[in-house]
Amino acid sequence: MTRSTPSGWSMPSSLSTRLSIVFAVLLLACCGVSAWLQMAGSDRHEQEVTQRLSIGLAAHIAGNAELMKRDGLNPSAVHELFDQLMAVNPSVEVYLLDAEGRIVGQAAPPGHLKHDRVDLGPVKRLLAGAALPILGDDPRGGLEGQDVSGAQGVQPSQGGRKVFSAAPLKVDGRDAGYVYVVLSGEDREALVANLGAGTVLRTTLWSMAWVALLGLIAGLVAFRLITRPLRQLTDAVQRFERDGVAAIDPATPAFAQVARGDDEIATLGKAFQKMTLRIAEQWRELTALDQQRRELFANISHDLRTPLTSLHGYLETLLMKADTLALADRRRYLEIALGQSRKVGRLAQELFELARLESGVVKPDKESFALADLVQDVFQKFELAAEARRQRLVPQIASGLPVVTADLGMIERVLTNLLDNAIRHTPEGGEIVVQLRPAEAGEDGVAGVQVEISDTGPGIPKELQPVLFTRPAFSSSGGRSGGLGLMIVRRILQLHGSEIRLLPQPGKGAVFAFQLS
Incomplete structure (x- = not known):
């Protein structure tokens, strides 16, 4: 897969491919810079070696007394000596300079001398012992920005500067100028250019190519291994x-x-x-x-x-047999219909309450209160219902219980739902126990109250226990069922940071437990 840029060129979208391309470009650039630095360093090394080997050549020439006469330059001796030197060593070019750098003696072929003066700055640095190599003007080389007339103040370009040897020339103890020897003359440069340039260039290019190829292969393998986990x-x-x-x-x-x-x-x-x-x-x-x-x-x-079908049936019966039914039958039918209507209303209210709790709109309004007092108040609401079924409500409240911080109305609803379930599913003559005892302090260090509500009913069938608090369910054996009331209890306790649990306790019916702090 490729990605098109505004210019129309497509860039590979693979990270490994892009890294490889960038690495290859950087490697080639580094190889090119390395080759250029290597060649430049080699040239500089060669210049320094040449200059050090011939540093005393100019002084040796300056010691020849035949170059100067008492009244000035000896042209014949100059030409003879210069011709001999350049015949023995064609790579050197010898010049005599006056005190201002003008060329006053030389043996160049006609038309080869391009400039009639030499900058004396490099000469003075050489005589002062500055670090080598020191490059000076080449009278036979090109000068950047200077015409052939050799106007003063115009310096040669780097291409016209070469290593040299220089020595002061004295006549009768006074300075008469300088002997200036270019150590890499035009004959040597031409020979090197013809014989060596191609070989050096080919060697450098081949070296760079092999280094780039081997480096590229190694880099691609490395990138492949590094990016394999990413792939x-x-x-x-x-x-x-x-x-x-x-x-x-x-x-x-x-x-x-x-x-x-x-x-x-x-x-x-x-x-x-x-x-x-x-x-x-x-x-x-x-x-x-x-x-x-x-x-x-x-x-x-x-x-x-179920209740709607029953309600509809009894109302339909009353409508069809209103004239033939006795007053007692009509009253019994109406009471049954009213009871079924209450069931529908209670179910609708529970469903609405559960929806509000699940939506997150309802938030606990917490306050501190004694849970034992709340249990006694809830017991009073169920006294008549328990007496009608000859059931006993037994509070087991430990002494020294701490107060709890919770929403009083919500916790009352929890106790109401659990006691209502216990009374409805406990047979006549049974017992419902509400036990309150201190609970261990939680991670926040706050002590709490452990609440257990147990009955002597048939208990919760095993097939209902996994889903007892998550959905309404009915036992296939016709036993105890779980409805919306337990789902409401679970959600209220979750809003208080607690959970309702069904405890397995042999010898008892259903045992529900939760903790408040």
């Missing part, structure tokens, strides 16, 4: 994007493999591994919630259909 991670993510949740389980081992190590890619792999596990967990939770919602609708429909 595995990319494949796993793409598979997850393509196949959705079905790819979570196959993708997790890939993330685990990438997560080995301590580098940035391993850290990224660990993060993606945690993300996939979290997504899988959330997906299972959503699937379970969706199933619970479906079952909730089905059970609520069942709860509504």
Whole structure:
């Protein structure tokens, strides 16, 4: 896959490919710079060696007494000596300079001398012992920005500067000028250019090519190994994007493999591994919630259909037989219809209350109160119902209980729902016990109260226990059922940071427990 830029050029989208291209470009640039530095360093080394070997040549020439006469330069001796020197060593060019740098003696072929003066700055630095190599003007070379007339003050370009040897020339003890020897003359430069330039260039280019090739191969292999975990991670993510949740389980081992190590890619792999596990967990939770919602609708429909069918039947009977029914029958039918209507109303109210709790709109209005007093108040509401069924309400309240901080109305609803369930599912003559005892302090160091509500009824069937607090359910054996009341209890306690639990206690019916602090 490629990505088009505004200019129309396509850039590979693979990170490994882009890294390889960038590495290749940088490697070639570094090889080019290295080759240029190597050649420049080699030239400078050669210049320094040449200058050090011939540093005394000019002084030797200046010691020849035949070069100067008492009244000035001896032209014949100069030409003879210069011709001999350049015949023995064609690479040197010898010049005599006056005190201002003008050339007053030389043996150049006609037309080869391009300039009639030499800058004396490098000469003075050489005579002062400055670091070598020192480059000076080449009278036969080109000067940048200077015409052939040799106007003063115009300096030669770097291409016209070469290593040289120089020595002061004295006549009768006074300075008469300088002997100036260019150590790499035009004959040597021409010979080097013809014989050596191609060889050096080819050697340098081949060396650079081999270094670049080997470096590129090594870099590509390294990039391949380094980016392999990233490619595995990319494949796993793409598979997850393509196949959705079905790819979570196959993708997790890939993330685990990438997560080995301590580098940035391993850290990224660990993060993606945690993300996939979290997504899988959330997906299972959503699937379970969706199933619970479906079952909730089905059970609520069942709860509504039964009393509504009964209500409709009795009302229809009253309408059809209003003239033939006795007064007592009509009254009994109306009482039954009214009871079924109350069931529908209570179910609708519970459903509305559960929806409000689940929506997050309702927030606990917490206050501190004594839970024992609240239990006594709730007992008073159920005294008549318990007496009618010859049941006993037994409070077991430990002394020294701490106060709790909670929403008084919500906790009263929790106790009401649990006691109502216990009374309805406990046979006549049974017993309902509410036990309050101190609970161990939590992580925040705050002590609490443990609440247990038990009865002597048939208990909760095993098939209902896993879903008792998540959806309304009915036992297939016709035993005790769980409705919206327990779901409301669970949600209220969750808003208080607590959980309702069903405790297995042999010899008792259903035992519900929760804790408040």
